[in-house]
Amino acid sequence: MDWLWAAMKESDVFGWETFIDDWFFVFSLAFLAFELLRYLFKKKLSWALMGDTVVNYLTLFMFIFVNLALLAVLYISAYSWASQFAVFDIGINWATIAVCIILADIAYYWEHRFMHKVNLGWATHSVHHSSPYFNISVAYRFGPMDGLFPIFFHMPLILLGFNPFVVFFSEKFVQIFQTALHTEAVKKFPRPIEAIFNTPSHHRVHHASNRKYLDSNYAGIFIIWDRLFGTFVREDEKVVYGLVTPIPEIKTFGDFLAAPFVAFFHGFWRLGKNVLTAKGFKNKWMYMFGTPSWKPKD
Amino acid sequence: MPSPSKAALFTGLLVTAGIFIGGAYAASYMAEPITDAQRDFQYDDYMPSLAPGGNDVAPDTPAVPVYETKAQTNLAEYPVKETTSSQNQAVSSSQTLRQPVAQERAETGLNVTITNTRNAVGKVYVLVFADAAAYKSYDYTKAVGYAELQAGTHNLMASFPELNDGPYAVMILHDEDGNQDLTLDSQGYPAEGYGTSNAKTKYDDLSFAKAAIKPGKTSVKMHYLQ
Numbered sequence: 001m002d003w004l005w006a007a008m009k010e011s012d013v014f015g016w017e018t019f020i021d022d023w024f025f026v027f028s029l030a031f032l033a034f035e036l037l038r039y040l041f042k043k044k045l046s047w048a049l050m051g052d053t054v055v056n057y058l059t060l061f062m063f064i065f066v067n068l069a070l071l072a073v074l075y076i077s078a079y080s081w082a083s084q085f086a087v088f089d090i091g092i093n094w095a096t097i098a099v100c101i102i103l104a105d106i107a108y109y110w111e112h113r114f115m116h117k118v119n120l121g122w123a124t125h126s127v128h129h130s131s132p133y134f135n136i137s138v139a140y141r142f143g144p145m146d147g148l149f150p151i152f153f154h155m156p157l158i159l160l161g162f163n164p165f166v167v168f169f170s171e172k173f174v175q176i177f178q179t180a181l182h183t184e185a186v187k188k189f190p191r192p193i194e195a196i197f198n199t200p201s202h203h204r205v206h207h208a209s210n211r212k213y214l215d216s217n218y219a220g221i222f223i224i225w226d227r228l229f230g231t232f233v234r235e236d237e238k239v240v241y242g243l244v245t246p247i248p249e250i251k252t253f254g255d256f257l258a259a260p261f262v263a264f265f266h267g268f269w270r271l272g273k274n275v276l277t278a279k280g281f282k283n284k285w286m287y288m289f290g291t292p293s294w295k296p297k298d
Numbered sequence: 299m300p301s302p303s304k305a306a307l308f309t310g311l312l313v314t315a316g317i318f319i320g321g322a323y324a325a326s327y328m329a330e331p332i333t334d335a336q337r338d339f340q341y342d343d344y345m346p347s348l349a350p351g352g353n354d355v356a357p358d359t360p361a362v363p364v365y366e367t368k369a370q371t372n373l374a375e376y377p378v379k380e381t382t383s384s385q386n387q388a389v390s391s392s393q394t395l396r397q398p399v400a401q402e403r404a405e406t407g408l409n410v411t412i413t414n415t416r417n418a419v420g421k422v423y424v425l426v427f428a429d430a431a432a433y434k435s436y437d438y439t440k441a442v443g444y445a446e447l448q449a450g451t452h453n454l455m456a457s458f459p460e461l462n463d464g465p466y467a468v469m470i471l472h473d474e475d476g477n478q479d480l481t482l483d484s485q486g487y488p489a490e491g492y493g494t495s496n497a498k499t500k501y502d503d504l505s506f507a508k509a510a511i512k513p514g515k516t517s518v519k520m521h522y523l524q
């Protein structure tokens with residue numbers, strides 16, 4: 001087990017991140033092909049589904065553009081600045097990376113819960129939930145500011161002394177794990193796995209618009225956080241994917257051309273409209289920082 | 299889902315904070331503190347705009363290890379008294395903020411104090427050479443130590459914990475105009491501050507053997523011709 005304790009360099013960690021991220025993307029494309037074939041055999045493959053799949057990757061491109069143009073600078077400067085105030089000095093090896101992944105998973109839980117329960121977060125995260133389908137391409141459907149909120153929620157790890165590259169690796173690891181859960185092809189795993197880990201079954205519930213499934217299963221890797229903090233719901237009725245108030249379906253070619261932009265900006269469009277038209281400071285504030293279910297009294 | 303009570307949310311966050319601090323504390327025993335050799339990503343190289351005062355170091359940055367971290371540069375701005383008090387040692391390296399392994403490390407290596415910098419404009423470069431030829435030809439690609447400090451009128455400090463052998467010759471340069479070189483005037487005399495270890499006056503042009511110092515604490519004075 002020497003490898004577990006062998007000191008690693010920042011560039012090693014970064015190299016592993018790139019390796020895993022890139023090859024997982026290749027795997028996900030192959031898996032998508034398998035899923036589409038599966039839908040074909042089940043006679044569930046439609047132009048709307050194909051169009052939605054393309055839209056997912058187009059939002060990914062827009063997301064990457066926003067990240068490179070704005071958020072990467074903020075991310076790196078915030079982490080490198082904060083790391084000088086670190087409490088502990090935590091070296092880099094696989095053992096400390098493993099601990100960091102577990103902690104990053106809790107950070108992800110709260111970040112994800114925040115994105116669902118606060119309008120500002122929901123404006124960007126609702127993009128991810130706006131697909132009426134559930135396959136691995138949906139995992140790559142991102143909103144414009146999806147890269148912003150993780151910075152705040154993972155900052156405690158930097159301040160506690162984890163190396164910024166280790167934190168970055170852990171964030172991405174949690175995200176990649178969760179990407180793999182976006183599928184209908186896997187029903188349920190054996191019970192011990194379903195008890196501890198987040199699984200496709202648990203995550204289908206998270207993507208559901210069924211009333212009993214709302215606001216549940218925020219987990220990244222471990223479902224135990226949902227069980228611990230009271231947000232766990234089991235999958236026992238058929239899931240209807242998407243938003244409670246859905247965005248327009250893709251029916252015509254014109255819809256398809258508009259769809260990437262509709263999907264990418266609909267959350268901030270809704271947020272902006274609500275905040276601007278609301279009367280009084282309190283209502284504007286609540287439309288910004290209240291929960292999405294909040295409505296003005298009159 | 300019924301919406302959770304405020305108390306449940308508060309307890310949840312408290313539990314999370316506990317797991318975070320406990321986890322980080324445990325992790326701090328799972329690995330030795332990070333050494334400079336492990337930090338091979340310099341954020342400034344990848345994010346030019348992040349470097350204090352913009353980054354003009356990009357194309358011909360010396361291909362030598364950069365021992366200074368951001369934190370050290372900031373700490374170097376603390377005024378340093380010319381004593382050997384323990385406080386002095388404490389500010390000589392950011393590593394000492396992180397007890398106790400690093401504290402031993404700060405006692406070793408080469409610690410350079412730069413005195414007499416006349417203003418806070420631009421950067422102060424510190425180069426450490428271990429061989430006479432590189433020193434004489436001012437070949438910074440063969441320097442064994444390199445540090446880049448924000449200029450300031452107080453004493454500046456640069457730590458090179460790895461430099462334990464010696465002899466070394468230290469060269470300093472106050473790059474006020476930001477061209478990463480010693481600017482000369484029309485007559486070919488230095489227009490910016492410069493200095494060498496062991497130099498007594500601004501006219502001292504020392505050979506490597508004369509400038510050579512042992513590892514430990516050393517003080518180098520910045521000189522200006524004009």
Ligand SMILES: [Zn+2]
Nearest residue numbers: 112125129206
């Ligand atoms: Zn979600």
